Amino acid sequence: MNRKPTLLLLCTLTLSAASLAAPDGGLPRGIPQDLGFSVQRLALVHEMLAQHVEDGRVAGLVAGVARHGKVVYLESMGWNQIEQDNSMLENSLFQIRSMSKPITAVAAMQLVEQGKMKLGDPVSKYIPSFAEMQVFLDPAAADFTQTRVSEREMTIEDLLMNTAGLSHRFGALYAANEVRSRGDTLEELVEKVAAVPLIGDPGEQWVYSISLTVLGRVIEIVSGQEFDDYLDEHVYGPLKMTDTAFYVPEEKAGRLARAYRVSSEDRSLSLLPQMAIPITEDPPLLEGAAGIVSSVPDYLRFLQALLNGGELDGQRILQTNTVESMTQNQIPEALMPFGTNPNNPMLDRGWGYGMAVVVDETMSAYGTNNGEFGWSGSLGTFSWADPVSGTSVVIMLQIQPSGAYNIASKFKTMVHQSMID
Numbered sequence: 260m261n262r263k264p265t266l267l268l269l270c271t272l273t274l275s276a277a278s279l280a281a282p283d284g285g286l287p288r289g290i291p292q293d294l295g296f297s298v299q300r301l302a303l304v305h306e307m308l309a310q311h312v313e314d315g316r317v318a319g320l321v322a323g324v325a326r327h328g329k330v331v332y333l334e335s336m337g338w339n340q341i342e343q344d345n346s347m348l349e350n351s352l353f354q355i356r357s358m359s360k361p362i363t364a365v366a367a368m369q370l371v372e373q374g375k376m377k378l379g380d381p382v383s384k385y386i387p388s389f390a391e392m393q394v395f396l397d398p399a400a401a402d403f404t405q406t407r408v409s410e411r412e413m414t415i416e417d418l419l420m421n422t423a424g425l426s427h428r429f430g431a432l433y434a435a436n437e438v439r440s441r442g443d444t445l446e447e448l449v450e451k452v453a454a455v456p457l458i459g460d461p462g463e464q465w466v467y468s469i470s471l472t473v474l475g476r477v478i479e480i481v482s483g484q485e486f487d488d489y490l491d492e493h494v495y496g497p498l499k500m501t502d503t504a505f506y507v508p509e510e511k512a513g514r515l516a517r518a519y520r521v522s523s524e525d526r527s528l529s530l531l532p533q534m535a536i537p538i539t540e541d542p543p544l545l546e547g548a549a550g551i552v553s554s555v556p557d558y559l560r561f562l563q564a565l566l567n568g569g570e571l572d573g574q575r576i577l578q579t580n581t582v583e584s585m586t587q588n589q590i591p592e593a594l595m596p597f598g599t600n601p602n603n604p605m606l607d608r609g610w611g612y613g614m615a616v617v618v619d620e621t622m623s624a625y626g627t628n629n630g631e632f633g634w635s636g637s638l639g640t641f642s643w644a645d646p647v648s649g650t651s652v653v654i655m656l657q658i659q660p661s662g663a664y665n666i667a668s669k670f671k672t673m674v675h676q677s678m679i680d
Contacts, residue, residue, distance in 0.1 A: 316526070350556055403456065493576065497576050639666070
């Protein structure tokens with residue numbers, strides 16, 4: 260099994276600073292003890308993760324922890340693809356799904372900063388089809404003959420906050436009306452979205468939705484660039500996120516972690532079928548809500564830039580006050596609590612622009628601080644950044660259902676317990 264023994268890990272974690280050269284890409288390495296972490300407790304974190312791989316619960320994973328801009332833990336274990344005996348690497352590539360949302364939000368807020376669009380702008384200013392949207396009288400019935408005109412238009416801020424009245428890309432409503440296809444362009448997708456009535460008035464409720472993908476099309480229109488080109492030039496390039504994109508090119512395909520399904524009967528793993536347009540092909544649809552591929556080192560750099568107030572290694576992507584607004588709860592008290600599952604709302608978290616934000620640490624199921632921000636992905640990726648402790652954490656695996664073994668929650672809890680200063 261591809262794993263690092265605990266004794267070797269302890270030796271690695273206690274190396275001198277001179278031997279801890281910065282990895283290619285990623286953040287520089289640091290000494291855990293000097294950054295307030297217990298080496299012994301980090302070793303227990305490692306053992307917990309490795310046991311899930313050794314027991315065959317997941318094919319493999321990569322996990323990283325940084326504090327004050329330096330990596331204190333970065334380990335890969337298991338396999339990108341079990342069937343090909345392809346070992347997981349520290350820079351393996353993962354479909355991060357909804358962890359795409361904060362990246363898209365950053366791109367949008369850059370344009371807001373530049374005065375090229377405003378948070379209060381109606382979406383119809385840029386995409387006329389969203390003017391005078393209809394709303395279902397009964398969203399559960401979704402009868403196209405039973406609608407009314409929305410009480411107000413959705414805004415750019417609604418798209419960032421999931422309060423636009425839109426539905427989820429895989430929801431029954433959009434599936435029944437064939438709204439989402441990776442074979443469509445963003446321009447084609449948003450026209451299909453606009454043709455389906457809203458499930459509520461904008462601002463009426465928080466609904467986890469396709470809104471950040473619609474926002475990607477607005478970014479294209481406002482910037483005059485294709486969405487992927489915009490991200491390359493204004494986000495990935497400045498932050499040196501060299502492995503983040505909407506697909507995995509041929510020369511990097513060997514680093515792609517394949518996604519597995521956990522059997523509900525015997526808990527065995529089987530490869531998930533590839534999408535109609537595989538993640539190894541450049542797709543027409545550039546989904547800002549859920550379509551990005553990245554690595555743990557790249558995403559740690561992204562989170563560190565936000566923790567730094569919008570700057571990393573001398574490259575500024577946002578002003579500090581903009582980052583502060585993104586990472587504060589923006590959802591009105593009347594709409595809280597809410598969650599991706601309405602029957603199981605997030606009692607500890609609100610929502611900023613494109614990401615969740617902890618608003619009541621006493622209601623959290625694991626160690627956290629108010630102001631912590633981040634999000635997760637439906638194939639098992641998970642991230643958070645804590646301005647109080649200066650810590651950023653990312654774990655990436657590819658499994659469905661994503662919470663099959665609560666690995667991310669265990670990881671989060673144990674990392675928090677590993678901080679001793």
